[in-house]
Amino acid sequence: MDTAEFTVIARDGLKGSLAAPAGISLTGALRDAAYDNLLALCGRCCTCATCHVIVDEGDDPLRRVSGADEDDLLDSSDHRAPGSRLIRQLILDAAAAAGMVVRIAAED
Amino acid sequence: MSSADVVIVGAGHAGAQAAIALRANGFTGAVTIIGRENEPPYERPPLSKEYFAREKTFERLYIRPPQFWIEKNVDLRLGVEVISVDPAARSLTLSDGSAYFYGKLIWATGGDPRRLACKGADLMGLHVVRTRADCDQLMGEIHGGVRNIVIIGGGYIGLEAAAVLTKLGCNVILLEALPRVLARVAGPDLSAFYEKEHRDHGVDLRTNVVVESIEGSGRVTGVKLANGELIPAEAVIVGIGIVPAIAPLIAAGAVGANGVEIDEFCRTSLPDVYAVGDCAAFACDFAEGMAMRVESVQNANDQASCVAKAICGDVQPYHALPWFWSNQYDLKLQTAGLSVGYDATVTRGDPATRSFSVVYFKRSKVIALDCVNAVKDYVQGRKLVEAGVSPDPAQVADPSIPLKDLALR
Numbered sequence: 078m079d080t081a082e083f084t085v086i087a088r089d090g091l092k093g094s095l096a097a098p099a100g101i102s103l104t105g106a107l108r109d110a111a112y113d114n115l116l117a118l119c120g121r122c123c124t125c126a127t128c129h130v131i132v133d134e135g136d137d138p139l140r141r142v143s144g145a146d147e148d149d150l151l152d153s154s155d156h157r158a159p160g161s162r163l164i165r166q167l168i169l170d171a172a173a174a175a176g177m178v179v180r181i182a183a184e185d
Numbered sequence: 186m187s188s189a190d191v192v193i194v195g196a197g198h199a200g201a202q203a204a205i206a207l208r209a210n211g212f213t214g215a216v217t218i219i220g221r222e223n224e225p226p227y228e229r230p231p232l233s234k235e236y237f238a239r240e241k242t243f244e245r246l247y248i249r250p251p252q253f254w255i256e257k258n259v260d261l262r263l264g265v266e267v268i269s270v271d272p273a274a275r276s277l278t279l280s281d282g283s284a285y286f287y288g289k290l291i292w293a294t295g296g297d298p299r300r301l302a303c304k305g306a307d308l309m310g311l312h313v314v315r316t317r318a319d320c321d322q323l324m325g326e327i328h329g330g331v332r333n334i335v336i337i338g339g340g341y342i343g344l345e346a347a348a349v350l351t352k353l354g355c356n357v358i359l360l361e362a363l364p365r366v367l368a369r370v371a372g373p374d375l376s377a378f379y380e381k382e383h384r385d386h387g388v389d390l391r392t393n394v395v396v397e398s399i400e401g402s403g404r405v406t407g408v409k410l411a412n413g414e415l416i417p418a419e420a421v422i423v424g425i426g427i428v429p430a431i432a433p434l435i436a437a438g439a440v441g442a443n444g445v446e447i448d449e450f451c452r453t454s455l456p457d458v459y460a461v462g463d464c465a466a467f468a469c470d471f472a473e474g475m476a477m478r479v480e481s482v483q484n485a486n487d488q489a490s491c492v493a494k495a496i497c498g499d500v501q502p503y504h505a506l507p508w509f510w511s512n513q514y515d516l517k518l519q520t521a522g523l524s525v526g527y528d529a530t531v532t533r534g535d536p537a538t539r540s541f542s543v544v545y546f547k548r549s550k551v552i553a554l555d556c557v558n559a560v561k562d563y564v565q566g567r568k569l570v571e572a573g574v575s576p577d578p579a580q581v582a583d584p585s586i587p588l589k590d591l592a593l594r
Contacts, residue, residue: 153564
């Protein structure tokens with residue numbers, strides 16, 4: 078299976094690299110890698126905004142919100158920045174994720 | 186003798202989050218989770234949604250991958266239940282006969298589905314939806330050809346199950362004892378909307394129905410109503426709420442009735458015993474201090490985090506905005522706040538468009554919103570509830586005015 082390789086910056090600033098199977102959501106990848114401050118409680122339904130990350134570097138499509146719901150929910154965060162995404166909405170694609178740098182947003 | 190500095194009873198959302206938050210806050214002592222099911226902690230909401238619909242595999246429901254608990258040195262004692270608590274000795278007796286000592290105890294057991302009290306309630310083919318095993322058993326029957334299903338209870342579990350089963354091609358009859366569905370958690374406008382949706386999708390939804398008995402010998406064959414009607418059924422799903430699983434704590438002297446009572450720091454009346462999640466009754470800030478249980482993932486997680494932080498030295502009272510969601514068909518319901526005790530409602534947008542919100546007021550303050558396919562209202566409306574503002578209802582009713590513009594009034 079293809080793997081997506083990318084960099085994650087945790088809330089405490091620690092940088093790590095991650096290789097995750099393509100096709101799963103970024104939430105799944107981070108959960109499996111035990112980035113345990115990231116809650117993502119609502120199972121990808123865009124209710125809780127606890128899965129907020131900022132894609133600092135990466136392809137444009139990765140840095141753009143996927144729809145009005147995601148946009149609205151991100152608006153509720155005090156930490157919204159260019160590249161803000163709800164990672165449950167972000168399905169990993171091996172090619173697109175290569176070189177991506179994802180920063181986990183501060184808790185609201 | 187087994188022991189741990191913190192013993193967490195219950196491996197659901199609350200129990201898992203308590204352990205996760207202890208470690209995230211730097212707790213280095215021994216942590217044990219005692220869980221009744223033979224599964225590592227998993228998400229429960231999908232049991233009546235994506236897992237039930239077979240859109241997600243079970244492994245995707247794990248709150249953390251099994252390896253996580255090993256790496257974080259959290260001892261999972263699965264497949265055992267706590268049957269008694271000795272607060273003086275700080276010990277637990279487990280269902281396998283062993284004893285377990287605790288420094289601090291976090292009771293996070295949730296609840297057991299309420300069972301029917303009528304004749305026939307123990308027949309085969311009666312189901313509840315609370316655990317993976319419940320869900321697998323029900324899905325197994327449907328794969329085996331069961332098509333005619335009666336759902337007893339028009340709460341979220343019953344309605345979500347009806348939506349999934351209808352999509353799977355089952356014939357669903359849903360029976361609600363009260364005059365409307367969702368009566369305990371929402372206002373009449375929302376109830377009427379969901380009743381129509383389910384009927385439009387082919388559910389035979391009936392309110393004001395009293396179940397007399399479940400019929401069958403060995404296995405269910407039908408549901409008999411108080412008016413004498415017999416509804417044939419190959420399976421019955423009972424979704425009539427939960428009973429908090431607190432018997433051992435109450436027997437040990439903890440104060441409580443419908444839920445074990447906790448103070449604003451999630452402490453029970455027993456020393457060093459906390460309780461969190463569905464099983465705990467507390468004076469809720471978002472219901473004017475009314476003592477209540479809040480059955481939600483949000484409450485389970487936030488109370489668990491509150492206790493974990495307190496154990497790590499950061500003692501803060503519990504204060505978190507309640508939120509909740511429900512998926513039925515292509516409808517996404519998101520709620521913020523608690524509508525209990527409301528004295529007025531405003532409907533924002535036209536329910537016929539299938540995108541609208543119901544805003545609940547009490548003494549002119551916004552206390553809650555139910556938003557159907559209206560994420561923007563949900564997001565902006567949360568702030569109205571948090572701020573406790575009193576906007577003009579006429580403006581709230583006008584969808585052309587963003588709710589955030591009303592947050593400062």
